[in-house]
Amino acid sequence: MCGGGQNKHQCGCQGPRMERFIRPCMLLLLYEKPAHGYELMESLKEFGFEDGADPGLVYRNLRKMEKEGWVESEWETGGAGPAKRLYRVTEEGIELIHEWSQHIRGNIEKLSYFLERYHNSIG
Amino acid sequence: MCGGGQNKHQCGCQGPRMERFIRPCMLLLLYEKPAHGYELMESLKEFGFEDGADPGLVYRNLRKMEKEGWVESEWETGGAGPAKRLYRVTEEGIELIHEWSQHIRGNIEKLSYFLERYHNSIG
DNA sequence: GCATATATATGACAACAACATATATAATAA
DNA sequence: TTATTATATATGTTGTTGTCATATATATGC
Numbered sequence: 001m002c003g004g005g006q007n008k009h010q011c012g013c014q015g016p017r018m019e020r021f022i023r024p025c026m027l028l029l030l031y032e033k034p035a036h037g038y039e040l041m042e043s044l045k046e047f048g049f050e051d052g053a054d055p056g057l058v059y060r061n062l063r064k065m066e067k068e069g070w071v072e073s074e075w076e077t078g079g080a081g082p083a084k085r086l087y088r089v090t091e092e093g094i095e096l097i098h099e100w101s102q103h104i105r106g107n108i109e110k111l112s113y114f115l116e117r118y119h120n121s122i123g
Numbered sequence: 124m125c126g127g128g129q130n131k132h133q134c135g136c137q138g139p140r141m142e143r144f145i146r147p148c149m150l151l152l153l154y155e156k157p158a159h160g161y162e163l164m165e166s167l168k169e170f171g172f173e174d175g176a177d178p179g180l181v182y183r184n185l186r187k188m189e190k191e192g193w194v195e196s197e198w199e200t201g202g203a204g205p206a207k208r209l210y211r212v213t214e215e216g217i218e219l220i221h222e223w224s225q226h227i228r229g230n231i232e233k234l235s236y237f238l239e240r241y242h243n244s245i246g
Numbered sequence: 247g248c249a250t251a252t253a254t255a256t257g258a259c260a261a262c263a264a265c266a267t268a269t270a271t272a273a274t275a276a
Numbered sequence: 277t278t279a280t281t282a283t284a285t286a287t288g289t290t291g292t293t294g295t296c297a298t299a300t301a302t303a304t305g306c
Binding site: 159160161162178179182183186203204205206207208 | 282283284285286287288
């Protein structure tokens with residue numbers, strides 16, 4: 001999210017990065033429409049990955065989530081360009097989206113508490 | 124925040140953890156009142172670090188932030204118990220709190236976008 | 247023929263949370 | 277008196293992860 005690299009920001013604060021936020025985003029995108037990695041890199045911009053997500057991050061997460069059984073893939077040959085691996089979310093992955101949403105809700109509350117407290121003491 | 128360890132949750136989702144959220148929280152606490160590490164471990168509970176933050180995490184972050192010039196410390200001997208290192212936030216650290224708050228605001232927006240989209244497609 | 251866009255993949259490195267453990271001091275309970 | 281607990285700081289080790297660089301291959305446009 002921030003902290004140098006492709007999602008730079010000006011201050012030296014380096015955080016918080018919310019590293020694994022990319023995973024629920026990817027699952028939700030795949031729920032909406034099966035897609036391949038290159039496509040996800042683009043559409044992740046909508047979730048705040050400003051310059052498009054890092055390819056290594058996307059592909060490795062897809063591999064890992066497939067290993068975990070959250071997504072499944074099939075090769076798509078015969079289209080334009082090189083062969084693409086089409087991913088779709090599994091039932092298990094869909095359950096995970098629901099659980100993740102709960103945690104994201106909790107994280108919003110925690111971040112909001114920080115902001116509230118910040119305003120009361122400094123802001 | 125979640126993802127195993129001291130801040131466990133039941134689902135296997137492992138994220139997002141928002142790792143470095145501890146740093147702005149520590150700075151804000153030190154702005155409100157100079158404190159030592161052991162004290163911070165306790166008061167971090169108020170920010171959602173449920174079982175109290177990990178000692179290693181707290182002390183290493185204090186060291187690192189002192190190295191960066193965001194906090195400064197002095198030994199406090201002569202009280203009850205072992206000597207404690209009293210930390211206070213520097214001017215530079217205070218500026219950082221402001222910048223961090225902006226990013227936290229941004230992160231809330233991103234997480235909220237996820238939730239909104241989640242509700243529109245599944246929830 | 248050559249550059250570019252598309253598409254997937256991996257190697258290397260640094261940052262960080264997580265967990266375990268070591269240390270010392272004072273107060274309290276047995 | 278001894279053992280235990282609370283206080284307080286610190287470090288070593290491991291696994292995960294983001295980041296960056298790079299390798300590979302295919303199709304399209306110039």
